[in-house]
Amino acid sequence: MTTGVRRRMGVEERRQQLIAVALDLFSHRSPDEVSIDEIAAAAGISRPLVYHYFPGKMSLYEAALRRAAEDLAGRFVEPREGPLGARLLRVTGRYLDFVDEHGPGFSALMRGGPAVGSSATNALIDSVRQAAYEQILTHLGIARPPARLELVVRSWVSLAESTALIWLEGRRIPRRELEVQLVHDFAALLAVSAAYDEEMADILRGVLATEPVDGPFSELVARLIALAP
Amino acid sequence: MTTGVRRRMGVEERRQQLIAVALDLFSHRSPDEVSIDEIAAAAGISRPLVYHYFPGKMSLYEAALRRAAEDLAGRFVEPREGPLGARLLRVTGRYLDFVDEHGPGFSALMRGGPAVGSSATNALIDSVRQAAYEQILTHLGIARPPARLELVVRSWVSLAESTALIWLEGRRIPRRELEVQLVHDFAALLAVSAAYDEEMADILRGVLATEPVDGPFSELVARLIALAP
Numbered sequence: 001m002t003t004g005v006r007r008r009m010g011v012e013e014r015r016q017q018l019i020a021v022a023l024d025l026f027s028h029r030s031p032d033e034v035s036i037d038e039i040a041a042a043a044g045i046s047r048p049l050v051y052h053y054f055p056g057k058m059s060l061y062e063a064a065l066r067r068a069a070e071d072l073a074g075r076f077v078e079p080r081e082g083p084l085g086a087r088l089l090r091v092t093g094r095y096l097d098f099v100d101e102h103g104p105g106f107s108a109l110m111r112g113g114p115a116v117g118s119s120a121t122n123a124l125i126d127s128v129r130q131a132a133y134e135q136i137l138t139h140l141g142i143a144r145p146p147a148r149l150e151l152v153v154r155s156w157v158s159l160a161e162s163t164a165l166i167w168l169e170g171r172r173i174p175r176r177e178l179e180v181q182l183v184h185d186f187a188a189l190l191a192v193s194a195a196y197d198e199e200m201a202d203i204l205r206g207v208l209a210t211e212p213v214d215g216p217f218s219e220l221v222a223r224l225i226a227l228a229p
Numbered sequence: 230m231t232t233g234v235r236r237r238m239g240v241e242e243r244r245q246q247l248i249a250v251a252l253d254l255f256s257h258r259s260p261d262e263v264s265i266d267e268i269a270a271a272a273g274i275s276r277p278l279v280y281h282y283f284p285g286k287m288s289l290y291e292a293a294l295r296r297a298a299e300d301l302a303g304r305f306v307e308p309r310e311g312p313l314g315a316r317l318l319r320v321t322g323r324y325l326d327f328v329d330e331h332g333p334g335f336s337a338l339m340r341g342g343p344a345v346g347s348s349a350t351n352a353l354i355d356s357v358r359q360a361a362y363e364q365i366l367t368h369l370g371i372a373r374p375p376a377r378l379e380l381v382v383r384s385w386v387s388l389a390e391s392t393a394l395i396w397l398e399g400r401r402i403p404r405r406e407l408e409v410q411l412v413h414d415f416a417a418l419l420a421v422s423a424a425y426d427e428e429m430a431d432i433l434r435g436v437l438a439t440e441p442v443d444g445p446f447s448e449l450v451a452r453l454i455a456l457a458p
Contacts, residue, residue: 112341112346112351113346113347113351114347114348117341117342117346118342119342122340122342147399147401147402148402150395151392151395151396151402154395155388155391155395158387158388158390158391159384159387159388159391161387162383162384162387162388163380163384166379166380166383166384167380170376172376173376173377177425180425181421181422181425184424185417185418185421188417188418188420188421189414191417191453191456192410192413192414192417192449193410194456195413195452195453195456196406196409196410196452201456204456220421220424221457223424223425224420224424227420227423227424227430227433228450
């Protein structure tokens with residue numbers, strides 16, 4: 001809409017425009033602070049016309065969330081090449097980009113509550129978590145994970161979420177440090193599990209075998225050894 | 230109510246009885262599967278009488294949740310004596326007892342959704358997380374935590390939650406192992422943070438200084454060293 005010429009949009013085009021406008025507004029403030037009037041104004045159409053495309057704010061919110069979820073799932077995709085630590089670092093960086101771009105909306109969504117905590121939104125959040133979990137298993141090359149690996153990977157996905165949410169409150173830790181820390185946290189949780197289970201120890205050895213000396217995992221191990229009394 | 234003699238309960242006594250009955254039902258099934266009729270039957274009173282004490286299921290659910298939250302916060306209290314690892318292990322054990330006792334209700338609550346995800350329930354969940362966070366800081370003897378310590382402790386509290394939720398799905402890992410693993414996860418997240426920050430390294434040294442050779446932290450370090458190639 002950069003020209004002064006208004007043209008009539010098709011139904012699907014208008015729906016997509018409304019979703020984009022809504023996603024932008026829902027990303028920067030809590031959804032309960034965004035009104036349909038505001039969405040209509042930002043899209044340059046009337047309030048009744050918004051309702052023509054979406055029966056209410058909740059359905060528009062869910063559509064915007066679906067688009068955000070697809071965007072995020074797309075960022076999880078990483079070529080299966082090179083050391084695992086570097087791959088996880090790139091994906092974690094893109095995840096934090098997403099969190100950064102959608103900060104207030106991401107916080108409101110993940111903290112739940114009546115404006116955002118519907119069954120549909122919860123199902124969508126779970127589908128993104130599941131996509132992250134499956135991507136990591138794919139990179140590890142493990143199709144049938146033992147219970148302990150499932151726990152490590154899924155609890156790390158949750159740790160990445162909570163770390164991002166806490167970080168968003170005041171951004172008191174440099175963003176780049178946060179990325180590296182999350183990748184290290186993954187290695188640390190894997191190592192804890194490996195300390196008590198031979199199958200997990202094999203998986204850990206497999207991960208470390210691909211690591212170069214200048215990779216994030218090797219650096220962590222060197223620093224931890226230096227720290228020991 | 231073990232005798233055959235029915236006596237009239239006082240208002241507060243009846244309220245407390247209804248809360249106890251409701252908490253038991255809400256603990257064992259998802260709240261949206263529990264009806265007021267069922268609560269009335271379990272309490273041995275009529276449905277209208279339940280409404281006399283609580284305006285609706287949501288208010289009774291919230292009262293039950295407040296009682297559960299007080300119970301849980303009570304379990305976080307631990308004498309400030311002895312090594313930190315052993316203290317954290319005892320508290321984590323009591324936390325998992327709670328999760329075990331209230332399994333389905335805990336899952337439904339933490340997964341959110343319309344039946345349980347009100348502003349009041351979310352505020353209550355946050356207050357329990359805050360209580361856990363403050364207890365840990367008290368045990369560490371740190372009144373003004375640096376941003377990195379706040380992140381480690383709060384993200385570990387969230388990790389304990391997600392670990393418990395994943396575990397509840399199929400209880401595929403021995404309960405005792407889960408307790409030890411969570412305590413080790415705390416040490417591991419603290420160590421990762423300490424690897425890159427001198428202030429965190431001091432805090433880690435302080436924690437390890439109180440550890441006996443047979444404590445959970447020392448055992449982890451020994452096992453990890455044995456695992457290294």
